[in-house]
Amino acid sequence: MIKGISKIRNLGVYDNYTKPAGIKEFGVKNLIYGWNYSGKTTLSRLFAQLESKTTNTDLSGSSFTIETDEGPITEKNFTQTNQTVRVFNSDFIRDNLNFAGQSFKPILLLGKESEEAQKKLDHCEDLSKRTQEKLRGFTKEASEIESDFSSAKTSAAANIKKTLGLVEAYTATHLSRDITTISNLEDSQLQNEDKFRGDLKLSLTSDSERPITVEKIAIYPSIDELHKDAVALLALTPNLANTIEHLAENPLIEGWVEKGLPIHSGKDKCEFCGGDLSKHRLAELQAHFSKDLADHKRKVDDLYKRIKAAKVSITLPREVEFNPHFRDKFRETVVSLSGAIETFNIAMEMLAADVQQKIDAPFKIQEPTVLPEGIAQAIIDAVSAVNQVIDDNNQIAFNFTKAKQDAIKRAKLHLVQVFIDEQAKVGREAKVERLMVKQDRLNRFAAIVEQECDKLRAIISHAQLGREDINTRLISMLGGEAVQINVVPEGGQEQFQLIRKNGRPAKNLSDGEKTAIAFSYFLTKLKELKPEKFKDTIVYIDDPISSLDANHIFQVTAAIREFFFHQVQNNGNLEWTTICKQLFVSTHNFEFLSLLREVKPDSQKKAPLYLIKRIKLLGSSLEDMPVSLSRYASEYHFLFEVIYRFHEAPDKTDHEVLMLLPNAVRRFVELYTYSRLPGVSKETVDQRAETLFGKEKAKRILKVFHYFSHANSIDRLTGNNELIFDVEHAVNDLLSAIRSEDPLHWEALIQAVSVE
Structure with missing residues (x-):
């Protein structure tokens, strides 16, 4: 030890x-x-x-x-x-791992090789092979369906382009985009036959056939008022006081006499027979043809003329003036209008005939023929239908380019919808869906089989055991999407390689990923030592949590x-x-x-x-952890101790005291000001210090430590002895501010660094 x-x-x-x-x-x-x-x-x-x-x-x-x-x-x-020693540090990472996607040394852990494991692996691999063959069959079938669908799309796209006379390209790719567009719409894009035929005609209309505007027609048929007048007039008869009965009963004779009476005015001989014409007879005849009869005949004649004048005649636009898109509709509405006019004019003729009979027999009470219902309205409705076609035609004439584009779009989507419906009839999507279900089920089975194969290989392969151990640790540290270790053959030997979840070599790893991978590799590599050997091993781990x-x-x-x-x-x-x-x-x-x-x-x-x-430029010291660090679960007290030791030191130029000071002051001020002003996380330490200490004092405290902090502090301190005086004053300002403005906090800090 x-x-x-x-x-x-x-x-x-x-x-x-x-x-x-x-x-x-x-x-x-x-x-x-x-x-x-x-x-x-x-x-x-x-x-x-x-x-x-x-x-x-x-x-x-x-x-x-x-x-x-x-x-x-x-x-x-x-x-x-x-002594058996194992060390984890940056040198270990550099010498053992490759983070550029290349292979590196495997970890060889002892497995339990056995014939039974190999037999199971052989069976498992055979099952995996047959599963993959079945999957390839499904893939081939799906490919054939997709190939047929692709050919159908190509053919349909060509047909759409030809049918619509499209100048621009329209391929299977364009058709696929339109299929996607329709799939996002709620309604079918199929049109009725007339609408599609009209859009198709407009789509094929060339710019040279651009339609012109057509004048609308105007007809105001009137028969009800005339019929009403006829009913009233045909029921009237002239005053019969001086009526000659023979003439009244013989309208032809009456008419003949009436026409000849003016010729015989002032004469005493009859121009027809040459016989004598008495004045008495002339007076009787003149009395018969009284003013009342004349007025009556005049009214009947006027009515007859009005009826004749009310007959409808119209000059229609020529069919060729219309866009081909509207010609069939125009022709159809004209037929309706012509029929309505013919019916109307027949009724007029019948009414005129009734009035003519009155003219021929003014003393006879008559009743005109009853009119068919709605014959005038039928003309009005038919005219409205014709004018609607004219309006539609004119609308296209006014905005031909856009109307044509819209028609092409509607017709194209109609044809695409026809294609979609035809594919639905042959059940392509259902077939693909069934294949996908089968493939998914078989893929899950294949994954299970492959996992079992991996387990069996791991029993046989030492490298596989190491791989599994590292991967388990990586998933624990980085989650399910973690980079994984894969075993790859290289030069007849097994090697490790880092891969992403998609199976591709892992490159551009984050620092955190590199740290997790390296430390997992190190821990697993320790397992190469047998338990009794590991029990006698000294392990040194340097910063395994970087990034x-x-x-x-x-x-x-x-x-x-x-x-x-x-x-x-x-x-x-x-x-x-x-x-x-x-x-x-x-x-x-x-x-x-x-x-x-x-x-x-x-x-x-x-x-x-x-x-x-x-403690100096080329001087570091290993010592017991100070009470200010070991007593508390925070480095805050230690930072204060470093500052306080400098404050109390008789020699402010002592490198051991100075070495930690710049970083300690800067970090201490960050923690202290944030604890006092935690509300605004985006504020800098300088802004918080200005709020607590005032702008001038805060600048005095922090300026010198911003300059001296970080790794180059010793170089700057040793080369700037004249600035030590500023450091001392900055520390004095900091401690004085805390002591005066925050006495309870100050006392707690002094007590913390004073406890031994």
């Missing part, structure tokens, strides 16, 4: 380290805390030399003395030491607890100890350190705590 490190010379940042007086001996669990660049990795490389039994070329020329219970190990005899979030830090801690610790019987009691001989863990993460401290054993003797810190 390693008990301590007496000295280190010329080893990285350990220029001249000597074991501090009173430092605790190493126990079975050793936790080492230190900020970045403090010397943790360099210390791990010292342990790595004990593992490899060779000198690290980067550390050549160094000397060291390591105390063990079997005597000291030095740079002169470490190659002969019988991992808080949740993964818990998982790494759990993995370490499970892998390295167990309970043993000691004098009848169960006590916690390490499974290996000793465990060293170094980290810069205080949260991780706190979690490891909770892992038993946790006594100071079995689980001592250490601090590595830089």
Whole structure:
């Protein structure tokens, strides 16, 4: 067992380290805390030399003395030491893993080889082979269906292009897009035959056949009023007081006499027979043809003329004036209109004939023929139908390009819908769906078979066992989508390769993934040691949680607890100890350190705590963890102790005091101001400090530490001794502000760093 490190010379940042007086001996669990660049990795490389039994070329020329219970190990005899050591650090990751997608060394774990396992594997692989053949058959059948569908789409697309006379390309790809479009619509895109035929005609109409606007027609048929007048007039007769009965009963004679009466005015001889014409007879005749009769005949004649004039005649647009899209509809509406006009005009003729009879026999009461119902409205409706066709035609004439495009779109979707419906009839989708169900079921079975094959191979293959162990850890750390290890043959040997879930080599890994993979690999590789050998092994782990979030830090801690610790019987009691001989863990993460401290054993003797810190440019020190760190589960007290020690130090230029100061002040101010002003997470430490200390004092406190903080602080401090005075004043300002503005907090901090 390693008990301590007496000295280190010329080893990285350990220029001249000597074991501090009173430092605790190493126990079975050793936790080492230190900020970045403090010397943790360099210390791990010292342990790595004990593992490899060779000198690290980067550390050549160094000397060291390591105390063990079997005597000291030095740079002169470490190659002969019988200590078994395993180290996890950045060098281990570099030498063992490949994060660029290439293969790397496998971990060979002992399996249980047996003929029975091989027999089962042979059967399993045969079953897998037959399953894959069946899957290939399904794939072929699905491919044939898809090929037929593809050919049908190609043919349908060509037909659509030809049918619509499309100039632009329309291929199976375009058809597929239109099928997708229709599938997202609620209604079928099928049109009735007339609508589709009309859209098709418009689609095929060339620009040279662009329709012209057509004048609408206007007809105002009127028969009801005329019929009403006829009913009234045909029922009237002239005054019969001076009527000559013979004439009234003989309308032809009456008409003949009426026409000849003016010729005989003032004459005494009859122009027809030459006989005497008495004045008395002329007076009788003139009395017969009275004003009342004349008025009556005039009204009847006027009605007759009105009826004749009311007959409907119309000049229709020529059919050729219409877009071909509307010609059939125009022809159809014209037939209806012509029929309505003919019916109307026949009724007019009948009414005129009735009036003519009245003209011929004015003293005879007559009744006109009853009119058919709605003959005028029929004309009005027919005219409206014709005008609607004209409006539709004119609308296209006004906006021909868009109307044609819309018609092409509707006609195209109609034809695509026809194609979809035809495919539905042949049951393509149902066949594909049934095949997919079968394939899915068989794929699940194939996966189960392959898993069983992997298990059997793992029994036979040492590398497979290592792969499974690492993959289990990766899933635990990174989840189900984690990068996995695959075993690949290379040069007749098995190698490891990192793959993604899709089976492709894993490249461009995140830092967190690299850390999880590397640490899982390291833990699994430890299993190459037989249990009795591992029990005598010293393990050093350097920062296994780099770039991992808080949740993964818990998982790494759990993995370490499970892998390295167990309970043993000691004098009848169960006590916690390490499974290996000793465990060293170094980290810069205080949260991780706190979690490891909770892992038993946790006594100071079995689980001592250490601090590595830089005390000068090439000087780091390993010492017992200060009370301010070991007493509390926070580095806040330690940060304050560093600042307070500088404040109290008589020599402010002491490098050991100065080394931690810039980062300590900056981090302390961040934590202190955030605890006082936690409300706005986006505010910077400078903004919070200005709020608490005032702009001038905050700038004085932080400016110098912003300049000196981070890894180059020693270089700047050693090269700027004239600025030490500013550092001292900044610390004084900070502590004075807390003491005066926050006395309770100040007293608690002083008490915390004063407890020994």
